[in-house]
Amino acid sequence: MSNRTVFEPGEFDPEEQIESPFIFKNASDFSYYIQMTAVNSEKTCTQVVLEYCDQYDLDPSDIAKFINRSLKEQIALEMQEDGLMLKGKELDFL
Secondary structure, eight states: OOOOEEOOTTOOOTTSOOSSOEEOSSHHHHHHHHHHHHHHHTOOHHHHHHHHHHHTTOOGGGSGGGOOHHHHHHHHHHHHHTTSSOTTOOOSOO
């Protein structure tokens, strides 16, 4: 039996430390989790995604399928604001 938890909308507290990686049902659930965690922790979505990957020893490409269009656009905007990506370009690795 896996030690992973199935995510149900409304079941998590973004301020609570995650003990094991969630199995998200879809990209919207994962993206909502990332965005709420970013808001509550006053971090960028980019930081939250990278910290999540680091915490669970994942490559960002491993979670790419769980990043919906809205979150992808938010990450692109953050990267443009930080000078890490040219304006008007799209993320091709997520």
